[in-house]
Amino acid sequence: MSQSSDTQKATASAWFEDLRDQICAAFEALEDELSADIAATLPIADELRDMPPGRFQRKAWTRVEGDPAAGGGGVMSIMRGRLFEKVGVNVSTVWGEFPKDFAGQIQGAESDPRFWASGVSLVAHMRSPLVPAVHMNTRHIVTTKSWFGGGTDLTPMVPDETDTRTFHRALEAACDKHDPEYYARFKAWCDEYFFLKHRNEPRGVGGIFYDQLNTGSWDADFAFTRDVGLAFLDAYLPVVRRHMAEPWTPEQRQHQLVRRGRYVEFNLLYDRGTSFGLKTGGNVEAILMSLPPEVAWP
């Protein structure tokens, strides 16, 4: 079948929400692990040492009410903690009609602009310049065709070979369970996508990225997408734990703020999800939750 059934859509949406819950729980557990004793050794502001471990706050939003071309909504989860300076996890399930000038650019929407889309997306910016920032997204899109997409990529401020290997191996293992060619293909796609052309430099050390995945088996593609979401935790949590107790210098912090500028440049200049969302009247607060809390272009 080229179109997903209502049951498949509901199943995918429910999974994205379930993954969100697993990730939020894992991130809150990391906040707990950064004990007051460890926090006391880190170069953070006094008011942060005394704060309790961070917890996610949730905020629901809906698309324009009464507009048949714009239905659904989502939930933003945001945490500002001792370890996570700012992490946003958005789930959304939206449907309606693509604006005419966009419909022609979307697979399967050329003749019929109606769409349904559901997904979870996450960006984490850490207080420590030694703990990499990270992005993860998985999504299911339905037009007259239907497909899955997703991926995750790591953005260290100071690249570390062990971290890069840890991150990539977890993704490779998830890919290999499904297709021996997936990892190489989706790693290359990630390197190509997360690239700042104007600076001729990659955003970070990569990961995997895939889009328009439809092998003919909805079950297989959904199973792969679930495994990518779960592999994200296997890929990222060990990297965080390896560095979360390491103190840093003011120079390292300043370097982090400058590198975050590159993140902003990428998201506003190149990221298709960002420009697409902003130009189609998406929820601005949810879309721009990915921007870092403090940034410098010195």
Next chain:
Amino acid sequence: MSQSSDTQKATASAWFEDLRDQICAAFEALEDELSADIAATLPIADELRDMPPGRFQRKAWTRVEGDPAAGGGGVMSIMRGRLFEKVGVNVSTVWGEFPKDFAGQIQGAESDPRFWASGVSLVAHMRSPLVPAVHMNTRHIVTTKSWFGGGTDLTPMVPDETDTRTFHRALEAACDKHDPEYYARFKAWCDEYFFLKHRNEPRGVGGIFYDQLNTGSWDADFAFTRDVGLAFLDAYLPVVRRHMAEPWTPEQRQHQLVRRGRYVEFNLLYDRGTSFGLKTGGNVEAILMSLPPEVAWP
């Protein structure tokens, strides 16, 4: 004549450099006016109190050497002072051929992609959240047609009616010397251009903006463009002087960092000069000099 002569091009380029010199001198004089006595009363870091008044540093750049489609270059002038947190003034004179996919979007370049362009552009970000940020640009572009463009707009963090009136009146006076309809037309154009559609909010309190100005008299259009450049100083300097000695609160500074985020969003999402420059292989450092030194998306 629809094309500018070599003498006209050289005259315009020389004027943009002269205006740059006048502006840099006026801004350095403001740095001197912020005496150590005043600095001692402001909530700035200790190391700033003891620094000498800021001075511009210049750095020249050239377009790709040996490429006949990309000639010329420019000079960046940047100052990081006690009053001016970061101010960049760029002059550039470049020529070559527009890439094919751009040529069709540029007046007079549809059939012949060759162009010549010269201009001066400036963005100032101030330490004080009570002193507005400002942008000014004037330019002369030649394809098979030729025209002038430019403008200036004020971005206060806390709008102040007196400042807005001072700024606009100086621009109105300059416009009125040339055409009784210019001010109203170019003010409306500015409001339309410097608008963040995704947030449904203006970037600041406006100013004037004009493009593709060719009345048939090169001399008249150049005289107007010169007057816009000079009016910028009449418009902005009194606003700076009115607020430069006022102390501010940490809350006002934080508000400034957040408002600067809107500036980044505008420049990377909407500004034609920025996206055009980055996509045609312009000088990244010069183009992104407009980005604020410290920014927050909390």
